[in-house]
Amino acid sequence: MDILLPYRTEPRLLFQVLEYAKGKGIERAALEARLGGGEPLRETLNALEQLGLISRDDGAEIRLTEAGRRLAYATGDDERRAELARAILQYPPYGVVLERxxxxxMSVIDAPWVERVWQVDMRLGQPRNRVEEARTFFFRLADEAGLGVFRRGVRGQPSRLVLAPDLAARLQALRTEEAAEPQEPPAAELAPASPAYPGVHSWTVPGEAGISLTVTVDMSLWELEKIEAFLRLIGLVPGER
Structure with a gap:
């Protein structure tokens, strides 16, 4: 998925969509009936998708991802802030800024500095008008997650985010948690218990003609034994019937 910085939405709308998408998900038409269509809904869905909280099938059906379910079903403010912070820190344009x-x-980051990280260091190549509004949305979302306090720019001062004192500890805890998550088992462990054994097997039919019967199989050993028992039964293979 290409990076398209979230903007022109607000945290309240993100949580509303997550609420409506609980369970089996929701069709976009149903969301439009409840929240209205146009740019606000489009950018809200983009923000949720960028943050890894929803998935969309051809743009019509909206479903929660695992991260989205954890956030949508959070049982209290602390848990909700923790899950939102996790989503923020795992989204590169936000996580890289905070780690940098x-x-x-730094204890405070302002809008011009964030723009430089995005456009110069990360080379996101976003339109200027999107970047300007995306910075404000980022600050507001980080404030909602308890990662800092948003200060709107006044009297010529740029908007800024005063970083939370425990931000470094929270970031380290997330990285430790990610490292402790179980990895996918190696392919060998996923092999079936009864693999196929392809091969060519031959039997010589008794008699003066010395006719040979060749059977090519691509089955389990159990099936091969059944074939041999059948041939023995009809007298094509010597042995007990």
Whole structure:
């Protein structure tokens, strides 16, 4: 999925869509009937998809991802903030900015600095008008997750995010949690218990003609034994019937 910085939406709309998409998901037409269509809904869905909280089938049906389910079914404010913070930190344009700020010992990040990270360091190549509004949405979402406090720019001062004192600890906890997650088992462990054994097997039919019967099989050993028993039964293979 290409990066398209979320903008022109708000956290409240994100949570509304997550609520409506619980269970088996929801059709976009049903969302439009409840929330209205147009740009606000389109950008809300883009934000949720960028953050890995929903998936869309041909743009019509909206379903929650695993991360989306954890956030939608959070049972309290603390759990909701924790799951939202996880989604934010795992989204590269947001996670890289916060990690860079911590690495540089910053306690406050402002809009121009965020734009430089996105457009120069990460080379996202986003339209200028999108970047300007995307910075504000990022700050508001981070505030909602408890990762900092959003300060709107006034009197010539740029908008900024005052980073939470425990941001470094929360980021480290997330990285530790990711490292501890179980990995996919190797392919050998997923092999079937009774693999196929293809091959060519021959029997010589008794008699003066010395006729040979060749059977090519691509079955399990159990099936091969059944074939041999049948040939023995009709007298084509010597042995007990």
């Amino acid at each position: 700020a911590l690495a540089e010992g």
